[in-house]
Amino acid sequence: MHTEASVDSAQPLPGDFAIWIFIFAELVVFGVLFGAYAFARSTHVELFNASQLTLNRAYGFANTLILVTSSYFVARATQSIKAGRGTACGNWLAAALGLGGMFLVLKLVEFHQDFAQGISLSTNLFYMFYLALTFFHFMHVVMGMAILAVVTYKAYAGRYSAANHTGVETGGSYWHMVDLVWIILFALVYVIH
Amino acid sequence: MKYQSQKVAKPYFIAALALFVGQIVFGLIAGLQYLHGTFLFPELPFDVTRMSHTNLLIVWLLMTFMGAAYFIVPEEAQTELYSPRLALVTFWVFLIAAALTIVAYLFVDYAHLAAITGNAILPTMGRGYLEQPLPTKIGIVLVALSLLFNVTMTLIKGRKTSINLILVGSLWGLALLFLPAFYFPHDTVKASYAWWWVVHGWVEGDWELILGALLGFILIKMTGVDREIVEKWLYIIVAMTLISGLIGIGHHYYYTGAPSYWIWLGSIFSALEPIPFILLIAFSFKMLLQRRREHPNKAAMLWALGTPIMAFLGAGLWGFMITLAPAQYYMHGTNFTAAHGHLAFFGAYAMISLAIISYAMPLLRGRTANSAAAQRWEIAGFWIMVLSMLGIALALTGAGIVTVILQRAADDPMPFMQVQDKARVFFWVREFAGVGFFIGLLVYLRSFFIAGEYEYASEMKQALAA
Amino acid sequence: MQQVFTKAMARNIFLGGAVFFLAIYLALSYDTWQRIPERDHADKMTSAVLRGKYLLDSNDCIGCHTVNGEGAYFAPELANVYKRRGPVFIKAWIEAQPTGVPGRRQMPNFHFTQNQLDDLVAYLQWLSNIDTNNWPPNIQG
Missing domain, CATH: 1.20.5 (Single alpha-helices involved in coiled-coils or other helix-helix interfaces)
Structure with a gap:
């Protein structure tokens, strides 16, 4: 394999190193976004608190459970392929994909309700952040599902094995990142007063 | 040089340097008009000087990019260029069209030029960098199509390296991003929003990909580092460029009538725009340290390593200075932007152009590297130009500070022209630095007229004696 | 590994x-x-405003001036010039060009008709009402 002569420690990062550069970049982007949210909130605390109460926390909480469960499924998929069970790996991934789909549906329902109330990016600062952050994350779920779909297809097609499962770990790492960001987002935007 | 058809790059590079000289001459005139407003008036109003200066810049950079494409694509594809004849015809069409356009600027009143070139039917004129009359704009599209056809056909029949894919892909992007130049809506806010598709799309997006491809090619050739390593880092760097730069376009939308959310989104993403430039520096120097050969063309190596550093200063540092919305509130539309524009255009695009010319021209003239004497002139030119451009950027920054203090952030703000008077000393410094730059350019050009090639034996003897 | x-x-x-x-x-x-x-009151873009915009573009005004901060930094901001100077001054100023004051920056005379001057002023008035997030910071532009 073409390797950068950098990492040869006992515990390398799972998956392709390139995805970790990308994950790091994504976390920086989200980190700056969250930081900006916190800064904006500190200057408009009352506006943020009042607007936050209008959000549907039940949807948010359900979506958190959905993504955490899907992350667990992805972890099981990685375990399966390490044991050489390609079909089981594919099944776990397909289940995770199904949950990802549920997340999208639920979030779309929520967006629809927001738009029906006339909420837009220009309504106020809180809704600007709420919509920008959740839409940005929504797109990440779409992207994560696209990656998982490719990995699932390859798992069923028998392209992975106990010896060669970098692809599963790579896609899984990205999906865990999407999950992690949602947990922070949910806490920050929906919950913390 | 491995393929005969690469020779077609030579006229492109020579014409580029000639146009570069023209650009600097107009720059010096413009700088003088800042200080002495009646200089060459009414024969040469400031706006004509300025559009000649900026359009020559774009044309000579495009000339180099095209020359570089004709030089690199065959070598990477390991096959002759699809049609060297077409490339040569395209060269003359482009050069003549560019020259005619500049002549028209100089000798035809702009409104009259608009009237006789059909601007009333499809208005495109009167926007910064896109001042060209309609026939010139159509000509640019045709030239681009010819280039794309030629290099794409070459790529299809040859080896598809990542360098070539990024280079040809970004040339397609360059052409596509020019098309909004034909879209000039009546609504001024929409017009400004779409104008940035061309300008930001080029200089903070697509051209950075071209820069990456050219730099990657030069580094592979000069350091002998494994292509796989260079190419995968290149992908990571250009990925970062687009991740930060696509939404980063929002830093042009704060105060031009677009919705307020761009203030946040633009600030957040454009704050990340220096990252690809930092990666580019790290990448270049890592390749230098891992080099497997000592290339005799020291001058080209200097340009190649200077490019990421100066690009970081101009695009990264000076760009960051004005990119966050609260800072830009005071700096927008001042000479801060001019300082950033000068240092970024030179540091990123002029320098990568001079780097590829420095690497390729000796090969096109039948030698691996120029003689040590010629390289000494070229390196002297490098330092004089780089330091002079830093002087220009610092002087313009000074002028920007004067505007911010006296006009933008003052309790009792002064009118524009009074503030300009207070900034005179900085405009003088800028003009002197500009003269310095011109001298540096002449020193650089002198290196082309020193005959002979690099002599390993005599250089080795000298090194041992010393 | x-x-x-x-x-x-x-x-x-x-x-x-x-x-x-x-x-x-x-x-x-x-x-x-x-x-x-x-945000820019597009419903108020009358035909006079559009004619004025065409004059501003086809004479390359942003080759010296800025409009909402975009253009050249050789001459003052135009987006708020209507509020800074008012219509009468603007027309008189354009007609009086060039000043010919030795050494001072010069603006050409564009030989506009009275109707064209009215169109230009209509466009400048429309420009001055765009919501630009409170930019420029003050009337001097």
Whole structure:
């Protein structure tokens, strides 16, 4: 394999190193976004608190459970392929994909309700952040599902094995990142007063 | 040089340097008009000087990019260029069209030029960098199509390296991003929003990909580092460029009538725009340290390593200075932007152009590297130009500070022209630095007229004696 | 075990990231497009305003001036000049050019008719009412 002569420690990062550069970049982007949210909130605390109460926390909480469960499924998929069970790996991934789909549906329902109330990016600062952050994350779920779909297809097609499962770990790492960001987002935007 | 058809790059590079000289001459005139407003008036109003200066810049950079494409694509594809004849015809069409356009600027009143070139039917004129009359704009599209056809056909029949894919892909992007130049809506806010598709799309997006491809090619050739390593880092760097730069376009939308959310989104993403430039520096120097050969063309190596550093200063540092919305509130539309524009255009695009010319021209003239004497002139030119451009950027920054203090952030703000008077000393410094730059350019050009090639034996003897 | 880092994955990230952020930019641009007409009072773009805009463009005014901070930094901001100077002064000023004051920056005379001057002023008035998030910071532009 073409390797950068950098990492040869006992515990390398799972998956392709390139995805970790990308994950790091994504976390920086989200980190700056969250930081900006916190800064904006500190200057408009009352506006943020009042607007936050209008959000549907039940949807948010359900979506958190959905993504955490899907992350667990992805972890099981990685375990399966390490044991050489390609079909089981594919099944776990397909289940995770199904949950990802549920997340999208639920979030779309929520967006629809927001738009029906006339909420837009220009309504106020809180809704600007709420919509920008959740839409940005929504797109990440779409992207994560696209990656998982490719990995699932390859798992069923028998392209992975106990010896060669970098692809599963790579896609899984990205999906865990999407999950992690949602947990922070949910806490920050929906919950913390 | 491995393929005969690469020779077609030579006229492109020579014409580029000639146009570069023209650009600097107009720059010096413009700088003088800042200080002495009646200089060459009414024969040469400031706006004509300025559009000649900026359009020559774009044309000579495009000339180099095209020359570089004709030089690199065959070598990477390991096959002759699809049609060297077409490339040569395209060269003359482009050069003549560019020259005619500049002549028209100089000798035809702009409104009259608009009237006789059909601007009333499809208005495109009167926007910064896109001042060209309609026939010139159509000509640019045709030239681009010819280039794309030629290099794409070459790529299809040859080896598809990542360098070539990024280079040809970004040339397609360059052409596509020019098309909004034909879209000039009546609504001024929409017009400004779409104008940035061309300008930001080029200089903070697509051209950075071209820069990456050219730099990657030069580094592979000069350091002998494994292509796989260079190419995968290149992908990571250009990925970062687009991740930060696509939404980063929002830093042009704060105060031009677009919705307020761009203030946040633009600030957040454009704050990340220096990252690809930092990666580019790290990448270049890592390749230098891992080099497997000592290339005799020291001058080209200097340009190649200077490019990421100066690009970081101009695009990264000076760009960051004005990119966050609260800072830009005071700096927008001042000479801060001019300082950033000068240092970024030179540091990123002029320098990568001079780097590829420095690497390729000796090969096109039948030698691996120029003689040590010629390289000494070229390196002297490098330092004089780089330091002079830093002087220009610092002087313009000074002028920007004067505007911010006296006009933008003052309790009792002064009118524009009074503030300009207070900034005179900085405009003088800028003009002197500009003269310095011109001298540096002449020193650089002198290196082309020193005959002979690099002599390993005599250089080795000298090194041992010393 | 060595760390895996493939060129194919780096390329996929580049392509995926580009498409991803382009999609987000297009979505935001769609929203912006819906908002602009209310922010710049597009309903008040009369034919005089459009004629005035054409005059401003076809004479390359932004080759010296700025409009909402975009253009050249050789001459004053035009987007708020209507509020700074008023219509009478603007017309008189344009007609009086060039000043010919030795050494002072010169503006050409464009030989506008009275109707054209009215159109220009109409456009400058329209420009001065765009919601630019309170930019410029003060009337001097």
